[in-house]
Amino acid sequence: MLLDPDAESGVAYELCQVVGRAILPYRTSAGFGTAFFFRSGDDPVGEALVTAADLVGFPDGELGLRGSVTEPDGVAPDALSDVEIVPGWSRYPGDGVAVLPTAGLHRHAGDGGWRWRVQPVPAAIAAGPEAVARLGVDVSSAFVLAHGVREDGSRPLEVAIERVVRDGEDVRITDELPTGYVGAPVFVVQADAAGEVSLYCLGLVLPGVDGHPVATFDRIDAVLPATPGDA
Incomplete structure (x- = not known):
């Protein structure tokens, strides 16, 4: 249309x-890109970060954080390195897609004394x-x-x-x-x-x-x- x-x-x-807080900046030595949160249901277990496969798989991958996607204010870092997140990215080059289950992101946030405040794209x-x-x-x-x-x-x-x-x-x-x-x-x-x-x-x-x-x-x-x- x-x-x-x-x-x-x-x-x-x-x-x-509606979904502005689903979107995060991503960068590696391969270049700059964007990733976004997607949730397949009401349960956070069905939540994943999604981006293009060509962007991930490099040792210097880094996810940027905005103040609006974390709380409380001033506690979260400005960026997260891929090596800090377990489990990490899964690449599917045939489909052009990379997927990061967000359990590791939430665990890392909790260990650092902050939490995510995002608006995942809903299924x-x-x-x-x-x-x-x-x-x-x-x-x-x-x-x-x-x-x-x-x-x-x-x-x-x-x-x-x-x-x-x-x-x-x-x-x-x-x-x-x-x-x-x-x-x-x-x-x-x-x-x-x-x-x-x-x-x-x-x-x-x-x-x-x-x-x-x-x-x-x-x-x-x-x-x-x-x-x-x-x-």
Whole structure:
């Protein structure tokens, strides 16, 4: 669904309110990216941090923290090194996805005297096969929540309003995104067969040239229950 500019601005604003605290900056020697919290149910056991597989697997991986995602104020560090978190990332290069179960993140926070205060993307809005199939060759509005990279090195939370299309069996964002956006969640608005309009998290941004493939949520769902380790 292609929205008018006013509607796009409204969706972008609402996304920041609803899932803004799901989004975290990530960096390694491979570059800058974004990761996000996803929860498959009400139980924190079903919670995971998700990003692009190409970003992880390097010894210097680091997850940035914002003051708004931890409490109490001033206790959590500015960043967490991957080596501090057990279990660590599981990479699924064939799907383009990396998954970090958050049990280690919560344990590390508790040991440090602080706790997470996040808004995971809920399973209720994860795009299923029907939502993905509704995408066509005509462009639809897409919204990417990410931590970009400013000239001074800061990593603010940003929303990019983009266009997404189906390209054969693949789903693609049509334009090249700024540095730091790989791994970020992509959202769309669609009307179902009954005409009811809903928001969906389509998937996450993968590296690309002249646009970006999207790892759709059917691929992400397939690896979420897996145990740690490359696959």
